[in-house]
Amino acid sequence: MMIDEDDPASTLRKSIHARNASSSAKPSRGNYRTEVNDRVIQQIKATSKITAAPNGMDPMLFQLTSHMIKTLRGCFEFAVPDHLKAHYGDNWETLYGSIKVKQEDADHDCRCLAKPIQLVQDYWSPVFSSLYRSSKAQSHLKSLQSFVKNWDRVETFGLGKVYKKDLTVFLDDVDAILEGLLTSPKQPLHSAAQSPKHADPGVQYYNVTNRKQLIKEWRAYCMELQD
Numbered sequence: 001m002m003i004d005e006d007d008p009a010s011t012l013r014k015s016i017h018a019r020n021a022s023s024s025a026k027p028s029r030g031n032y033r034t035e036v037n038d039r040v041i042q043q044i045k046a047t048s049k050i051t052a053a054p055n056g057m058d059p060m061l062f063q064l065t066s067h068m069i070k071t072l073r074g075c076f077e078f079a080v081p082d083h084l085k086a087h088y089g090d091n092w093e094t095l096y097g098s099i100k101v102k103q104e105d106a107d108h109d110c111r112c113l114a115k116p117i118q119l120v121q122d123y124w125s126p127v128f129s130s131l132y133r134s135s136k137a138q139s140h141l142k143s144l145q146s147f148v149k150n151w152d153r154v155e156t157f158g159l160g161k162v163y164k165k166d167l168t169v170f171l172d173d174v175d176a177i178l179e180g181l182l183t184s185p186k187q188p189l190h191s192a193a194q195s196p197k198h199a200d201p202g203v204q205y206y207n208v209t210n211r212k213q214l215i216k217e218w219r220a221y222c223m224e225l226q227d
Contacts, residue, residue: 131180
């Protein structure tokens with residue numbers, strides 16, 4: 001429909017006429033099929049996962065960010081429930097929420113990571129604030145949330161990009177948050193007496209040396225990337 005910008009009244013009349021005509025006419029089979037196809041396409045896009053860097057983004061930077069998000073997902077999915085369980089008991093999941101994600105999002109590391117990060121934000125005061133000495137910790141958490149949200153668009157739709165400077169800030173946020181989050185809960189759920197055969201692999205994330213080494217490696221990879 002052409003819009004005559006010089007005649008608002010004419011534009012309004014045309015809009016009303018078009019709307020009435022649309023509501024009174026029966027949808028054609030072709031239009032219906034197009035609408036269904038559009039919905040299917042949107043569903044496919046919403047559940048896809050981009051495996052190559054979007055145009056204009058350094059492929060190495062894309063791979064490094066993907067690796068970091070995947071590793072962080074493991075850290076948060078182990079540590080966040082442990083701290084909540086230590087505070088609220090075994091009923092924490094039923095009473096206070098869950099980090100489970102939709103089946104179609106299970107393979108998206110950024111979406112799985114966003115869930116436990118949101119729980120840290122939601123229960124910051126009663127549970128997580130005591131793990132940090134710095135007053136800037138929650139600001140780092142919000143910045144981390146923002147990065148993961150932006151990465152969702154990159155990972156799912158191939159939209160947007162990440163620059164080295166963005167990753168540098170991201171590493172600072174990660175270092176600040178993991179410093180508190182990966183301290184052992186007051187009532188550790190991973191007992192040292194637990195059989196190694198059945199030990200939860202998340203135990204490694206509570207090792208301070210491992211955490212520092214992880215951050216050191218990520219920073220080294222970031223420095224290797226060209227500006």
